[in-house]
Amino acid sequence: EMYTSMMSVKQAMLSERQLIGSLRTYIDHETQRLEDIKRFYSKVSAFHNGMYNELATALANPLVAFTLIKRLQSEWPNLVYSYEAEENLQALRVGYKQLESSLPKLEDLQGAAQGLMRLQDVYALQVEGLVRGHFQRVSNGNTVDIYKPPVSTPLSGDDCFLVGKVAYDVEDYYHSVQWLEEAVRLFRGMSWSPEHEGTLEDALDHLAFSHFKAGNISSALSLSLELLRRDPSNKRVLQNVEKYEKLLVARPSLSSGSVLKRPSSTYLRTRNAYERLCQTQGSQPKLYENPSLFCDYFTNGSPGLLLQPMKRELVSLQPYVVLFHDFVTAAEAQNIRDCALPGLRRSVVASGVNQTTVDYRISKSAWLKDSAHPTIIKVDQRITLLTGLNVQLPYGEHLQVVNYGIGGHYEPHFDHATSTSSPLYRLSSGNRMATFMIYLSSVEAGGSTAFIYANFSVPVVENSALFWWNLHRNGQGNGDTLHAGCPVLIGDKWVANKWVHEYGQEFQRRCSPDPEE
Ligand SMILES: O=C(O)CCC(=O)C(=O)O
Ligand SMILES: [Fe+2]
Structure with missing residues (x-):
């Protein structure tokens, strides 16, 4: 339960420092490996380029003929069947596995996401601002900074996707809509990254369903249509589109949906006073x-x-x-x-x-x-x-x-x-x-x-x-x-x-x- 104390969060920081070390080694080894491969490539392609016109004469030289045969019989398979890449990856994984038990768990990620949403609620922070790394509230139409960090830490589409998904998984569509909205916006302008959990399709899917649950059928429909354009063979989405279209024809009033309410909690009775005093x-x-x-x-x-x-x-x-x-x-x-x-x-x-x-x-x-x-x-x-x-x-x-x-x-x-x-x-x-x-x-x-x-x-x-x-x-x-x-x-x-x-x-x-x- 790392997220429940800043002290434990500091320990997580130390773990990451160690991970950076093993990733650096991995990158160095992999860079070296690719450089070796490139060298081989340059050598062989230079040979072929240089010999193009005089192939027959070149091969008349037994040394040239020998090296050609040797390359093909030995060097190419050595390269193609090399275990170096796996060995490098293995070393990286061993470094990670050693730390694994002390790393944050899923419950930490969920708890941290919940913490962000709590701050959003209690301090009436704008999600758009948070995503840009700002702590801002809108009051009387003006955006005011509650706190100005010395460096702002913007969130990625995938960051927003994970927060939105934590809300989604507990059927809290008030928060999931806001965070997935940001995820979709950011994913749209972004290319794929290997470290990411979600994709634009995942975010569209979850956001569309959140809108549907919140009664906002027209948004659910247009997002599902976008999803269908990207993934035309998805039968489930196709069925949803048909369902949403029927619903809209039957009850056009469902186009905008109701204003989403914050999920209620145990202390609802004193919530307004509590939040005002905190603010x-x-x-x-x-x-x-x-x-x-x-x-x-x-x-x-x-x-x-x-x-x-x-x-x-x-x-x-x-x-x-x-x-x-x-x-x-x-x-x-x-x-x-x-x-x-x-x-x-x-x-x-x-x-x-x-x-x-x-x-x-x-x-x-x-x-x-x-x-x-x-x-x-x-x-x-x-x-x-x-x-x-x-x-x-x-x-x-x-x-x-x-x-x-x-x-x-x-x-x-x-x-x-x-x-x-x-x-x-x-x-x-x-x-x-x-x-x-x-x-x-x-x-x-x-x-x-x-x-x-x-x-x-x-x-x-x-x-x-x-x-x-x-x-x-x-x-x-x-x-x-x-x-x-x-x-x-x-x-x-x-x-x-x-x-x-x-x-x-x-x-x-x-x-x-x-x-x-
Ligand atoms: O942290 C605070 O400001 C209040 C703590 C408190 O009320 C308690 O620990 O019982
Ligand atoms: Fe107390």
Whole structure:
């Protein structure tokens, strides 16, 4: 599951570097082989050209006659039946096979394609722009760049074909139409390449069927006709053409089709708010107009913070959310990331009594014990100084370090358990009362933390930490803490979560029967 973490994507890059090496060797050997063949060709053809008029005299020379006979009996078959080409190819394949188990699998390609489509949706990016390597959105008729990459990476027709096909295979014709449209356009102006999976015919075929499923019969028909011109013997396409023609005669209204809708998903109810908050990247003006929000230097009355108070930014009162700037140093963040690296595994979520992987959380994570590194102990102590909370097991969980992947995200969720059977209760120290989340990296674009019902989002601020209470003082979950990690548009996002449970904090956060507190 390479696509679920940028760290694994980096490993894929190293594998490709090795592959380039063996391909270089292959090219060199094959070039050498062809040069040898060319030399033989030149020698023999020069002989024939030079001897044309004096063939009989030439052959009178026994040396000439001998070399002719020798060439035909020995040199030609040596060349024609040479194994060199196969041997070169074999060496290339051996190099590839050695790496094969560490290369991305089909599920990685599919996951990466899904990641692209997620970015397309959440950030309202235009497919045409993406294909040209741009991250653009159309708003009020103007095309605006969400992010300008230093070098743009255009996609090929085959790239688009694969994304479109991933959508097609799950009957998501909203996306398949858009991506296959681009594939067809690009394939039309392109010649065949040996590394490609699809052809113009494949793309036309899939696009025509997608249009048909979307109710756009006239597009399905014209694409099928184009396909039939290229492949007149294809009976299936011929049948489709006849079917589409009949349909159009019977119901001419089917010519344009309905406007394609995005496939629905589990979080449809909050989708618009979620996406709006992700797109605004934390720049919600009303937040700064609220006079009850402030920034200060904060010690929490802890002597340990007197000399170096923490820069506190109150982000929201209801729910109570604060951002502590420069909570860790760059070196500490690095230590934590390095420690987590070997233990990164696909992130899971609670599902009933179990834990499972889901599309709505795309990342890898690792749990770090205090003993993993002195930095973890320091971070624990700092959290305690700032919040007064007891973060030792079982009152606090181990530190969970998360690395997001391609379009990696965590859709709207609660950190606390909303059912009594949740695995979160295994520590027997109550529910997750508070979240302390450290941003261990920056990102270039995307990746904000969005609070859906509370209507704000916090952009990733490297080395800072976000703190909030998940529970009301009466122990009930605070519905306003519904939050999400927006898809990472550009960058390598790392966070670390410290979850603090109810037990052990009795003297730090007083209880109250008031359901509002
Ligand atoms: O990555 C984020 O911004 C949010 C992560 C989160 O909510 C979580 O890990 O529970
Ligand atoms: Fe969370």
